[in-house]
Amino acid sequence: MRxxxxxxxxxxxxxxxxxxxxxxVKVEGDTIVEARTEVGYLHRAFEKLQERRNWLQSFTLLxxxxxxxxxxxxxxxxxxxxxLEGRQVPERAKYIRVLMLELxxxxxxxxxxxxxxxxxxxYTMGQWSVGDRNYILDLFEELTGGRVYHMYIxxxxxxxxxxxxxxxxxxxxxDYFEKRLxxxxxxxxxxxxxxxxxxxxxxxPKEKAVEWGVVGPVxxxxxxxxxxxxxxxxxxxxxxxxxVPTAEGGDIWARALVRRQEIxxxxxxxxxxxxxxxxxxxxxxxxxxxxxxxxxxDAYARTEATRGEVGMYIVxxxxxxxxxxxxxxxxxVHAVSLLEKILVGENVxxxxxxxxxxxTCPPEIER
Amino acid sequence: MSFFDLNGTxxxxxxxxxxxxxxxxxxxxxxxxxxxDRYRGLHYNNLEExxxxxxxxxxxxxxxxxxxHIEGIEGKKGDSGLRPRVDNGRCCxxxxxxxxxxxxxxxxxxxxxxxxxxxDDFLWIxxxxxxxxxxxxxxxxxKEISLxxxxxxxxxxxxxxERVKSFAEVxxxxxxxxxxxxxxxxxxCGICTEVCPDHMHIPEYINAIASGNDADAVRIxxxxxxxxxxxxxxxxxxxxxxxxxxxxxEAVAIRWLKRYATETAATADITRExxxxxxxxxxxxxxxxxxxxxxxxxxxxxxxxxxYDVTIYEANAKAGGATMYGIPKYRFPIESLDKQIDYxxxxxVKIHFNTKVGKDISFKEIYxxxxxxxxxxGFPDAWPLGVEGDDAEGSMQAFRFLYMINSGEKxxxxxxxxxxxxxxxxxxxxxxxxxxGAEVTILYRRRVEDxxxxxxxxxxxxxxxxxxxxxxxxxxxxxxxxxxVKAVEYLKAxxxxxxxGGRPRPKPIEGSNTIIExxxxxxxxxxxxxxxxxxxxxxxxxxxxxxxxxxxxxQQTGDPKVFAGGDAVNRTADAISAIADGFRACKAIDEMLxxx
Numbered sequence: 001m002r003x004x005x006x007x008x009x010x011x012x013x014x015x016x017x018x019x020x021x022x023x024x025v026k027v028e029g030d031t032i033v034e035a036r037t038e039v040g041y042l043h044r045a046f047e048k049l050q051e052r053r054n055w056l057q058s059f060t061l062l063x064x065x066x067x068x069x070x071x072x073x074x075x076x077x078x079x080x081x082x083x084l085e086g087r088q089v090p091e092r093a094k095y096i097r098v099l100m101l102e103l104x105x106x107x108x109x110x111x112x113x114x115x116x117x118x119x120x121x122x123y124t125m126g127q128w129s130v131g132d133r134n135y136i137l138d139l140f141e142e143l144t145g146g147r148v149y150h151m152y153i154x155x156x157x158x159x160x161x162x163x164x165x166x167x168x169x170x171x172x173x174x175d176y177f178e179k180r181l182x183x184x185x186x187x188x189x190x191x192x193x194x195x196x197x198x199x200x201x202x203x204x205p206k207e208k209a210v211e212w213g214v215v216g217p218v219x220x221x222x223x224x225x226x227x228x229x230x231x232x233x234x235x236x237x238x239x240x241x242x243x244v245p246t247a248e249g250g251d252i253w254a255r256a257l258v259r260r261q262e263i264x265x266x267x268x269x270x271x272x273x274x275x276x277x278x279x280x281x282x283x284x285x286x287x288x289x290x291x292x293x294x295x296x297x298d299a300y301a302r303t304e305a306t307r308g309e310v311g312m313y314i315v316x317x318x319x320x321x322x323x324x325x326x327x328x329x330x331x332x333v334h335a336v337s338l339l340e341k342i343l344v345g346e347n348v349x350x351x352x353x354x355x356x357x358x359x360t361c362p363p364e365i366e367r
Numbered sequence: 368m369s370f371f372d373l374n375g376t377x378x379x380x381x382x383x384x385x386x387x388x389x390x391x392x393x394x395x396x397x398x399x400x401x402x403x404d405r406y407r408g409l410h411y412n413n414l415e416e417x418x419x420x421x422x423x424x425x426x427x428x429x430x431x432x433x434x435x436h437i438e439g440i441e442g443k444k445g446d447s448g449l450r451p452r453v454d455n456g457r458c459c460x461x462x463x464x465x466x467x468x469x470x471x472x473x474x475x476x477x478x479x480x481x482x483x484x485x486x487d488d489f490l491w492i493x494x495x496x497x498x499x500x501x502x503x504x505x506x507x508x509x510k511e512i513s514l515x516x517x518x519x520x521x522x523x524x525x526x527x528x529e530r531v532k533s534f535a536e537v538x539x540x541x542x543x544x545x546x547x548x549x550x551x552x553x554x555x556c557g558i559c560t561e562v563c564p565d566h567m568h569i570p571e572y573i574n575a576i577a578s579g580n581d582a583d584a585v586r587i588x589x590x591x592x593x594x595x596x597x598x599x600x601x602x603x604x605x606x607x608x609x610x611x612x613x614x615x616x617e618a619v620a621i622r623w624l625k626r627y628a629t630e631t632a633a634t635a636d637i638t639r640e641x642x643x644x645x646x647x648x649x650x651x652x653x654x655x656x657x658x659x660x661x662x663x664x665x666x667x668x669x670x671x672x673x674x675y676d677v678t679i680y681e682a683n684a685k686a687g688g689a690t691m692y693g694i695p696k697y698r699f700p701i702e703s704l705d706k707q708i709d710y711x712x713x714x715x716v717k718i719h720f721n722t723k724v725g726k727d728i729s730f731k732e733i734y735x736x737x738x739x740x741x742x743x744x745g746f747p748d749a750w751p752l753g754v755e756g757d758d759a760e761g762s763m764q765a766f767r768f769l770y771m772i773n774s775g776e777k778x779x780x781x782x783x784x785x786x787x788x789x790x791x792x793x794x795x796x797x798x799x800x801x802x803x804g805a806e807v808t809i810l811y812r813r814r815v816e817d818x819x820x821x822x823x824x825x826x827x828x829x830x831x832x833x834x835x836x837x838x839x840x841x842x843x844x845x846x847x848x849x850x851x852v853k854a855v856e857y858l859k860a861x862x863x864x865x866x867x868g869g870r871p872r873p874k875p876i877e878g879s880n881t882i883i884e885x886x887x888x889x890x891x892x893x894x895x896x897x898x899x900x901x902x903x904x905x906x907x908x909x910x911x912x913x914x915x916x917x918x919x920x921x922q923q924t925g926d927p928k929v930f931a932g933g934d935a936v937n938r939t940a941d942a943i944s945a946i947a948d949g950f951r952a953c954k955a956i957d958e959m960l961x962x963x
Binding site: 049053056057060124128131132134135138141142143144145146149151159160163183186187190191192193195283285286287288289290291292293319320 | 372374375376378379381382385390391392402403404405406407425426428459460461462463466467475505506512514515516548550551552553554555574577578
């Protein structure tokens with residue numbers, strides 16, 4: 001006998017939802033029979049706002065697309081502008097950008113540790129990882145002047161060179177994390193509760209993953225090796241030695257394993273970057289921003305973020321402002337259409353865990 | 368995996384080993400967290416360095432910065448007198464304001480905590496409300512980092528050795544690409560507009576050039592200047608002195624950009640086509656103008672556009688006044704002037720050449736014939752040197768020398784010329800003499816850096832091999848047996864501080880007499896007016912004080928019907944001031960006559 005379905009509204013204000021959005025689920029007992037996502041609480045019309053700002057002013061909006069990991073958005077925009085204009089970026093700047101992007105990846109994953117475990121009631125882990133993330137934020141603060149909104153990677157290079165002694169500080173921080181990550185494993189991956197709550201939960205079928213437009217660590221958690229850093233290398237990723245980890249299963253557990261490995265790969269990349277970074281210019285200065293016009297045309301640049309591919313498409317009519325910009329983020333695919341599919345058949349208590357495992361970022365969905 | 372997994376149950380308990388470890392966090396306010404050396408915190412503004420250009424306010428897209436008057440800071444030349452006020456409730460600390468600040472006065476500090484119950488308290492005037500911020504500056508922009516373009520696009524010029532061979536124009540002008548690049552440096556602050564005597568719409572026409580609309584630029588320029596190509600070549604450009612970019616770099620080449628724009632209109636006809644001026648129906652009123660110099664031409668052009676019947680009386684064979692006869696042709700070629708005069712005539716301005724008022728026609732006749740009279744008579748005479756031997760053959764006034772050369776006459780200057788003075792006329796006379804094949808020495812009372820001449824002119828003269836002798840005061844001109852100049856004797860001078868706080872004064876050193884051989888001596892120590900054309904019945908009303916007409920702010924003399932402008936009125940004695948006078952007079956005449 002079918003039980004009568006009940007409708008539950010989860011969000012938009014809910015600690016398990018990483019931002020402001022709502023998931024409307026129909027449940028029979030504890031089991032979800034239908035899920036609908038509802039967004040619209042965070043729309044700030046960034047793409048429209050960019051049209052009335054000049055090419056430089058646009059750049060200060062970008063970090064707000066996704067607060068936990070703003071740098072890939074800045075990177076995509078900067079690279080799209082550079083493509084369109086044919087502006088060269090100094091080699092050193094490319095290394096500094098990779099350093100930023102990988103630090104941002106670590107910072108974002110550390111926040112994810114907190115969210116993923118918090119959604120399962122394992123709060124200690126979150127306090128540790130978010131505390132440790134502050135060491136990354138300290139590095140950001142020293143390099144860029146801001147802890148969260150860095151506004152650092154801009155067209156032509158980066159805003160400032162590394163401060164004195166910064167490289168050593170980065171290496172010391174990496175040493176710390178290499179030791180520290182062991183503690184995380186004990187608390188999280190070795191933990192029976194975590195294992196039981198994540199294995200076989202939120203499964204994305206491997207054969208459907210590509211069709212559904214899944215990207216980034218979520219796709220790699222389905223056993224498919226795909227990473228823009230390897231497939232379509234930008235900056236200096238082709239000169240660096242690193243692996244792209246995958247895991248089989250397509251469940252929360254597999255995605256967690258991928259992220260666990262990626263943090264280690266990031267540390268590996270950062271060490272190489274510090275070692276190989278050449279001396280020289282860090283910035284190929286743009287002209288006076290008020291009169292800086294880009295040639296007519298369009299460009300798309302994409303960057304591998306912790307959520308997957310984030311890309312910026314810009315159209316110029318030859319003036320000092322974008323005619324149109326469009327941002328392509330992974331969160332939209334993962335947390336709207338994909339989430340609606342894979343929630344069906346899951347338990348209500350796992351909604352938050354599944355959302356966290358998909359790298360849900362509502363501010364990025366809406367922009 | 369069994370339901371009960373011993374390892375998986377015990378491993379998390381290893382977290383207990385963290386007990387007693389130092390926490391990551393700090394306990395504020397017991398401990399304070401110092402921000403990083405590059406932290407982007409609250410603003411600080413160095414009020415002395417700031418010139419109130421407002422570029423910070425323009426770049427800010429949060430509308431967090433507005434420019435306001437604050438007590439104790441007055442606007443002056445090159446300073447709008449405004450200072451930025453930051454709304455810390457809107458600011459997002461992106462620091463673009465810092466990156467674009469041309470002076471480098473604005474910066475962000477390490478301070479990041481500010482608490483108040485009153486929302487108005489979050490409106491800050493950096494530097495006034497947080498004077499202590501100076502000690503905490505963390506995010507700032509140096510000249511190297513700044514987003515301002517401090518380097519000017521170099522102007523192509525003839526080589527010094529080539530130049531002295533002919534009177535060919537020295538400055539070659541920007542090409543399109545160079546002009547766009549140079550125009551793109553402008554930040555449109557408008558501080559230049561304020562000091563331009565004519566208040567030309569500088570940021571607007573530079574914007575037009577930067578965005579590729581040269582025709583727009585020409586139209587904007589003709590809005591209040593009918594002789595822009597002249598200004599584009601020889602203007603004294605006070606605008607560039609105050610350019611915000613010049614506080615840490617090279618000023619935007621405003622003059623060269625104007626030159627570029629006007630040169631895109633190659634002939635008078637094309638100019639007419641581009642400017643496409645609206646000429647009003649004749650209103651039946653007449654204006655007589657004495658002197659076809661910059662002020663007279665300007666008044667004539669704008670009055671003609673407003674429907675007046677305008678007639679100019681010019682003593683010389685060509686129009687342009689001092690810009691025709693005083694400025695050498697390598698700076699301002701005659702075709703360039705002719706083009707502009709042709710255009711002005713094409714809209715209906717009548718010019719009677721070779722008609723000297725006071726000789727060929729009386730002032731009274733003009734006064735009676737027209738509804739209003741404008742006098743732009745200039746300073747046609749030059750001061751003599753006034754030293755012993757001044758009367759020798761070959762001793763002359765530089766201004767007169769330039770007049771004769773520009774009129775196509777021959778002047779015998781021999782092969783060794785000494786020019787006395789440090790202004791533009793001195794430099795012009797020296798460079799012309801070089802082109803006539805003479806060795807030239809400029810003798811100037813003060814130091815080279817004190818010379819009132821344009822620095823580009825001084826450099827140009829040096830490139831062409833002119834020898835500058837600073838701190839030299841001429842005392843005697845030696846003659847040979849035929850009464851010709853043989854040598855110039857001068858005293859060396861030392862600079863002594865001025866008691867009244869002015870610039871240092873030269874003091875002759877006794878017994879330092881030095882002699883330079885010379886075949887000609889040119890005095891370039893100033894010009895004066897000639898007002899003999901005015902009958903006595905008029906000089907009662909039209910007052911002349913210290914060699915100049917006395918006028919009110921509308922360029923009106925004591926006789927309400929008579930207006931005056933140009934060198935015979937204002938002390939700055941440059942073309943752009945004359946143009947401004949003419950424009951002001953036009954508005955006043957229009958106002959007066961349209962009331963009748």
